[in-house]
Structures are given as structure tokens and as C-alpha cells.
Amino acid sequence: MADLMTPQGLALDEKNVGENKEGSINSGEDAGSGIDLRKELYNNVAIDPVLAKKMALVNTAFDEIGMTPFQWKLFFLNGFGYAVDSLLIVCQSISNMPVSQEYGRASERIAWIPLSSQIGLLAGAAIWGFSADIIGRKLAFNTSLFICAIFVLIAGAMPTFASFCVMVTIYSAAAGGNYILDATNLLEFLPASWAWLVTFMSIWWAVGYTITGLLAWAFLSDYSCDPSAVVCLRQNNMGWRYLHFTCGALVLVMSLLRVFVIRMMQTPKWLISQNRDDEVIQNLNTIATKYKRSFSLTLEKLQAQGQVRDTELSVWSTPRLRAHISGLFETKILAYSTTIIIANWFVIGMVSPLYSVFLPYYLSSRGADVGQSGNYYTWRNYAINQVSGLFGPIIAGILVETKFVGRRGSLALGALFTMVLQFGYTQIKTPAQNVGISAAITAASDIYYGTIYAYTPEILPSAHRATGYGLCVVLNRIGGIGGVLIGSYANVETTTPLFICAGLFGLLIILSLMLPFEPKGRRSQ
Numbered sequence: 001m002a003d004l005m006t007p008q009g010l011a012l013d014e015k016n017v018g019e020n021k022e023g024s025i026n027s028g029e030d031a032g033s034g035i036d037l038r039k040e041l042y043n044n045v046a047i048d049p050v051l052a053k054k055m056a057l058v059n060t061a062f063d064e065i066g067m068t069p070f071q072w073k074l075f076f077l078n079g080f081g082y083a084v085d086s087l088l089i090v091c092q093s094i095s096n097m098p099v100s101q102e103y104g105r106a107s108e109r110i111a112w113i114p115l116s117s118q119i120g121l122l123a124g125a126a127i128w129g130f131s132a133d134i135i136g137r138k139l140a141f142n143t144s145l146f147i148c149a150i151f152v153l154i155a156g157a158m159p160t161f162a163s164f165c166v167m168v169t170i171y172s173a174a175a176g177g178n179y180i181l182d183a184t185n186l187l188e189f190l191p192a193s194w195a196w197l198v199t200f201m202s203i204w205w206a207v208g209y210t211i212t213g214l215l216a217w218a219f220l221s222d223y224s225c226d227p228s229a230v231v232c233l234r235q236n237n238m239g240w241r242y243l244h245f246t247c248g249a250l251v252l253v254m255s256l257l258r259v260f261v262i263r264m265m266q267t268p269k270w271l272i273s274q275n276r277d278d279e280v281i282q283n284l285n286t287i288a289t290k291y292k293r294s295f296s297l298t299l300e301k302l303q304a305q306g307q308v309r310d311t312e313l314s315v316w317s318t319p320r321l322r323a324h325i326s327g328l329f330e331t332k333i334l335a336y337s338t339t340i341i342i343a344n345w346f347v348i349g350m351v352s353p354l355y356s357v358f359l360p361y362y363l364s365s366r367g368a369d370v371g372q373s374g375n376y377y378t379w380r381n382y383a384i385n386q387v388s389g390l391f392g393p394i395i396a397g398i399l400v401e402t403k404f405v406g407r408r409g410s411l412a413l414g415a416l417f418t419m420v421l422q423f424g425y426t427q428i429k430t431p432a433q434n435v436g437i438s439a440a441i442t443a444a445s446d447i448y449y450g451t452i453y454a455y456t457p458e459i460l461p462s463a464h465r466a467t468g469y470g471l472c473v474v475l476n477r478i479g480g481i482g483g484v485l486i487g488s489y490a491n492v493e494t495t496t497p498l499f500i501c502a503g504l505f506g507l508l509i510i511l512s513l514m515l516p517f518e519p520k521g522r523r524s525q
Contacts, residue, residue, distance in 0.1 A: 039192065041522040044461065047330050050306040052525065054272045055462060057305070059523040061268075061284055061297040063191045068291040071189055073262045075197060078186045079204030080254040081178035082453075084145055086208035088152065088175050090386070091247050092117045092168045093353075094216045095240040098224045102232045103161035112165050114353055114484045120169035122477030124176015129470015132181055133273075133324050133463065134315050136266045137188075140181045145255035147174035149248050156244030176477075179205070180469040183457045188267035188465075192523040195458065199407075200397035202450030206389040209442075212247065213386030217379040219243050224375055273463035275311035277302040308463075324467040328460065337459055337516050338468065344411075344452060344511045345472040349479025351504040352449075354487050354497055355422070355441070362425075362438070362498070381435050388439035392446020400451060406520040407455045411512035414448030415505045422502035426495040448508065458519040 035053045037043055044052035096113045106112050128140045148171050155167035187198050216239075223239035225232035258264075268280045281299045288295055313320050329335040355362075392414075399410040421441045428434050460468035490496045 039523045040525050041519055044525055048309045051308045053305045055525050057297050058268050061295040064295040065288050065293045067194050070287050074186050077258050078182035079201050081182035082204035083208035084251050085175050085178045086205045087212050090212040098237050098240045102237045109488050111488045116165040116169045117172045118477050118480040120172025121176040124173040125470050125473035128177020129180045129466050132466035136270055137181050137185050138264050138266050141264050149252035149255055153248035156241045184465050187457050188269040196401050198454035199400045199450055202453050203393035209386040209389050213383040215243055217383040221376045221379045269462040275308040324464045327464040328468045340514050342472050342475050345476040346479040347504055347508055349476035350483040351501050353480045354483040355501045385439050385442045389442040389446045391443045393450040396447045396450035406518045408515050410451040412509050415508035417444035419502050419505035422498055426498050458524045459517045461525055
């Protein structure tokens with residue numbers, strides 16, 4: 001294939017570098033190489049000019065190839081990772097009540113099952129997230145779901161409260177980095193005009209919630225001890241076990257589909273950051289040839305740009321390991337952006353378990369307050385809540401591409417709607433309000449969640465994307481531990497935690513509007 005962009009030398013346009021030395025949104029072309037950087041989200045030439053130009057060339061190659069069945073397969077198979085992450089979070093939160101009733105709680109105050117999940121998720125985010133920039137994205141894609149499946153199945157057979165908590169920790173750790181790498185994988189294979197699909201992929205998160213909610217309605221309504229029972233025996237409390245066996249089997253099927261439906265390759269953008277130019281061209285050629293597409297980039301063009309900084313060193317060398325963190329703060333605007341996005345994730349971490357993990361308690365206590373109590377109503381209302389969550393990502397997918405709204409506006413609107421509805425939920429008077437307002441909260445919060453999952457990898461530099469996302473999620477899980485502890489000590493059968501949740505979503509409105517980058521119409525570096 002012909003090279004349509006002939007190299008014109010390697011000297012950088014110093015004026016362009018100077019104007020963009022803070023890594024700001026790009027304003028021009030690199031005149032020295034003839035590579036147009038104006039479509040990029042921000043200009044990295046002051047950090048690593050070779051990497052910036054090579055990333056721009058790969059972005060152009062994907063724009064030329066366009067959307068193919070390969071990316072659609074990734075949408076579904078990476079979406080499984082999203083679904084599993086939410087499915088397992090909900091699986092343990094649903095099991096919290098019946099497991100505690102059967103075995104007794106290790107502490108009257110601390111909710112050990114949700115806390116075990118958050119500790120596992122934190123470990124998983126650190127391991128999968130930080131390793132993916134070193135060894136690539138492929139290993140986690142191929143193995144994480146299989147590990148999850150095995151330990152979810154084992155969890156359903158655990159004979160004690162402590163052993164169940166241990167299994168929850170392990171399967172949560174296996175799932176902990178899923179949506180970090182699933183969003184990263186998909187984004188790094190997409191043409192720029194299809195970047196919104198990463199936001200829409202969060203519908204799989206809602207699918208995971210929905211599947212678990214419906215299974216809970218089916219199993220826990222009929223196979224759980226009555227909430228008022230003093231003695232809860234195994235034979236009367238099989239629902240949470242059936243839930244784990246079913247979810248484990250589903251995850252196992254998903255893990256096998258990931259291996260056999262698609263042959264996963266390392267993403268070209270990660271390969272570029274490793275200076276493995278020949279593999280970049282090979283992978284692009286594989287996609288283009290299979291789907292009868294063309295692109296103009298050649299190996300000679302890539303290699304003519306020079307060598308990416310520090311790639312002559314081992315991936316395990318101290319300078320390169322340190323760079324995965326320092327690269328997120330290399331310029332003032334990148335440092336500001338990274339700090340604000342981490343703050344967003346920390347606050348979400350507190351609010352998410354405080355509301356979603358304790359949702360069965362809220363539905364049960366609110367239902368009792370308005371004269372509608374019992375297992376059937378609790379788990380029916382829970383299932384309705386999760387089905388309503390499917391609408392959040394759909395709305396988010398539309399909003400992020402809407403003029404004058406974009407990613408930041410979608411985040412702010414999702415947080416605003418959720419805050420208002422949560423304040424409203426504290427004042428419900430009827431069973432219909434209990435179901436309707438709680439379901440609306442789920443849909444509104446999923447607008448925010450769907451957008452933040454996609455926005456985060458878009459604004460992080462590719463060479464350090466998994467590390468940056470991992471750092472966000474680690475702080476998110478630390479916040480989650482705080483949220484579980486707040487829920488443990490604040491009575492979840494009162495409205496106090498709901499007021500705290502609403503206040504935290506109010507803070508998220510401000511933090512969303514403070515984010516400096518708007519990726520709409522730009523290409524991620």
C-alpha cells in the first residue's frame with residue numbers, strides 16, 4: 001500500500017512545541033515531519049515528540065481502516081468484562097443478607113462481605129492495571145474471567161462466613177481490573193469517530209446488574225430464610241448458593257468465548273509505546289487484510305520518526321517503571337487533569353457501595369415504611385431497579401456526542417439528576433414511589449458511570465493509560481472501603497446514608513465541570 005504521507009525530515013517545529021509545552025489541546029501541525037497533530041486531544045511533542053507523532057500516525061491508520069467486525073467482536077467480548085465486574089459486585093451484595101443470616105456476622109458493625117469485595121477489587125485494580133502497561137493488555141483479556149468463574153463457583157459451596165469472605169476477596173481481585181483493560185482495549189482499536197462506543201459499552205455493566213437482579217428475584221424470593229427467622233438453616237437458604245453457581249457458570253462461558261471467538265492481539269498503541277513498530281504494522285495489516293480495508297501507513301514511515309524515549313531499557317527497569325506514574329503528571333495540565341479525574345473516582349468509590357451495595361436494605365426498609373415488605377417485594381423491586389439501569393448508558397451514549405454537552409456535560413448532568421432523585425428518595429410515601437424513584441436513581445447514576453468509564457481512558461496518555469486508570473480505580477476502591485464503613489456505622493435502614501450519597505453526587509457535579517479536557521471530536525493519544 002502506498003505511503004500517502006511522505007516524511008519530510010525529523011526536525012520539530014519549535015514554535016508549535018513551545019505553544020503546546022503544557023500538553024494542551026493541540027493547535028497545529030508538526031511542520032518538521034508533515035504529520036497533522038491538530039486532531040489529537042492534546043499535544044505530547046514536548047514530552048516525547050517521537051511517541052506523539054507515531055500515535056498520530058496510528059490514529060490516522062485506524063481512521064482509514066474504519067469500523068470492522070473485529071471491533072464489534074471486541075465490543076461484545078470486552079463488554080463481557082464489564083458485565084462480570086458488575087455481576088460479581090451485585091452477587092456478593094445480594095448474598096450479604098442471607099449469608100449473614102445463616103452463618104451470623106463476624107461483627108455487628110462491619111459489613112465484612114462488601115468490605116472483602118472492595119479489598120479484592122482494590123488488589124485486582126492494582127495488579128491488572130499497573131501490569132498492563134508493562135506486559136500488555138492481552139494476558140488479562142484471556143485469563144481474568146476464567147479465574148473469576150472458578151472462584152465464584154467455589155464461593156457457592158463455602159461452609160462458613162469467613163471462608164465465603166475469602167472467596168469473595170479472590171474472585172473480586174480477579175475481576176478488579178476488568179473494566180480498566182476492557183475500556184482500554186476497545187478504545188485503542190477504534191477509529192476516532194467511533195470513540196463514543198466506549199461510553200455505550202457501559203450498557204454491559206447494566207446488563208450484569210440486570211442478570212443478577214433477575215436471578216436474585218428468582219432464587220432469593222423462594223429459597224431464602226424469612227427475614228424475621230431466628231434460626232436460618234442451609235436447606236432453607238439455598239438461594240445465594242444457586243445465585244453463585246449460576247453466575248459462575250455464566251462467567252465461565254464468557255471466558256471461553258473470549259478465547260475461542262477472537263484471537264486477541266496486543267493493541268497497536270501499546271506496541272508503539274514499546275517501539276515495536278513492525279508488530280504495529282503486522283497487526284494493522286491483519287485487520288485490514290481480513291476485512292478488505294486499506295491504510296497508508298508503512299513500517300518505513302513509522303521507523304523514520306525515530307525511537308520512543310527510554311525503550312532501549314528493559315520494561316522492568318526503574319526509569320521505565322517510574323515513568324508510568326510520572327508520565328501522568330509530566331506537564332501542569334496533565335497533572336491537573338489526572339488529579340481531578342482521580343478525585344472523581346475517589347468520590348464515586350465512596351458513593352457507589354454506600355448506595356448500590358446496601359440497596360437491598362434500602363428497598364426492604366423503605367418498603368416496610370410504606371407497607372410493602374417481604375422477600376418477594378424486596379427482590380422484585382431490586383430486579384426492576386437493575387433493568388432500569390439499561391437506559392443510563394443509552395442516554396449517556398447520546399449525550400456524549402451532543403453539541404454543547406460532550407463528555408464533561410454528560411458527567412455533570414448524570415450527577416445532577418442522581419443527586420436530585422436521591423434527595424427525593426428520602427421522602428417517599430407509597431410503594432410506587434419506592435420502586436419508581438429508586439429505579440430512576442439507578443438509571444441516572446448509570447449516565448454518570450457510563451461516561452466516566454469511557455472518559456478516563458480517553459484523557460490518559462496511551463503509554464501510561466492502564467497505570468493511570470489503575471491508579472484511579474485503586475483510589476476508587478479505597479473510597480469504596482470508606483463507603484462500606486460509613487454504611488456499616490450509619491444505619492442503612494434510615495435515610496442518613498441517602499443524604500450522604502446525594503451530597504457526594506453534588507460534589508461530583510463540581511468535579512466534573514473542573515475537568516480540563518473535552519475529548520468530543522478529538523483523537524486520544
